[in-house]
Amino acid sequence: MSHYLSKYQTFSTTQELNHTVYTHIKRNSPYLNETVRNTLKVIARYAVKYSGAAHLKAKTISELIGKSEKTARRSVNKLAELGIIKKIATTRKVNGGKGANIIVIQPINNDHENVNDQSTLSSREERSNSVKSTVTPSEIKEEPSYYIKHNKNTLLDTETDVSARALRGVIPESVYDAFSSYFSADEIYKHYGTLLRAKRTTDKELLIEQCDEPFVDTIHAVAYKLKNGKVRNLSNYFYRAFQSASSQASRILAKNRRENDVLLYDWIS
Numbered sequence: 001m002s003h004y005l006s007k008y009q010t011f012s013t014t015q016e017l018n019h020t021v022y023t024h025i026k027r028n029s030p031y032l033n034e035t036v037r038n039t040l041k042v043i044a045r046y047a048v049k050y051s052g053a054a055h056l057k058a059k060t061i062s063e064l065i066g067k068s069e070k071t072a073r074r075s076v077n078k079l080a081e082l083g084i085i086k087k088i089a090t091t092r093k094v095n096g097g098k099g100a101n102i103i104v105i106q107p108i109n110n111d112h113e114n115v116n117d118q119s120t121l122s123s124r125e126e127r128s129n130s131v132k133s134t135v136t137p138s139e140i141k142e143e144p145s146y147y148i149k150h151n152k153n154t155l156l157d158t159e160t161d162v163s164a165r166a167l168r169g170v171i172p173e174s175v176y177d178a179f180s181s182y183f184s185a186d187e188i189y190k191h192y193g194t195l196l197r198a199k200r201t202t203d204k205e206l207l208i209e210q211c212d213e214p215f216v217d218t219i220h221a222v223a224y225k226l227k228n229g230k231v232r233n234l235s236n237y238f239y240r241a242f243q244s245a246s247s248q249a250s251r252i253l254a255k256n257r258r259e260n261d262v263l264l265y266d267w268i269s
Helices: 002-009 014-027 034-045 058-065 067-081 120-128 137-142 164-170 173-180 185-202 213-227 234-268
Strands: 054-057 084-086 102-105
Touching: 002 054, 002 102, 014 034, 014 102, 034 058, 034 067, 034 102, 058 067, 067 084, 137 173, 164 173, 164 185, 173 185, 173 213, 213 234
Parallel strands: none
Antiparallel strands: 054 102, 084 102
């Protein structure tokens, strides 16, 4: 019933879709408020089955982001204005009236990259810094979100302190903010490596950015127990806790996909 969306698909894999969404957010961060960012994340979540394409009513978006329909439409229009998405008008089969837009997330256009884009400049500066890592190269290579990257020409210096600025550029924002409330830059990098290893043993395809709440909640919970003297080996404790968080995130995403399949029937009518 939902194969009509396949012709609008813009990505070959979910990983490519999520990497593109992350890059759009980074490059356009000065122009995206929290509501617009959440709108893009909701669209991406519902654009998984046919990577990049979703058929969403304004009412559905408004319910998912917890805002009014007017705000939802304004957020979608802002994303279209920035070239992050493309809206394709549809008509209802029954009465010929205007239907919900098909929303297509656009690929990154590197040929026309704005050299004045602050997020792009920041990313370039961050990649020029050497970063100490407790994660092995093989672990980084296999991380599906591609957000931890190695520059081929950069040698990892285990004697160099981790720059908090560089960390903010490679770790999902919500996770970084949670860690930074309790730990130093060196500790954050170490514990984030633990998170990646734990996630890989549970669900290699899981992207933290798709469902970051369980990981953020875990960081706060473990830090609270650490403060109260209930944690003996922090690395081991984090590892087991992040495994549990990964399982929870996978279940949430699976449930969202099932609900998405049900919603598709409404969009066709």
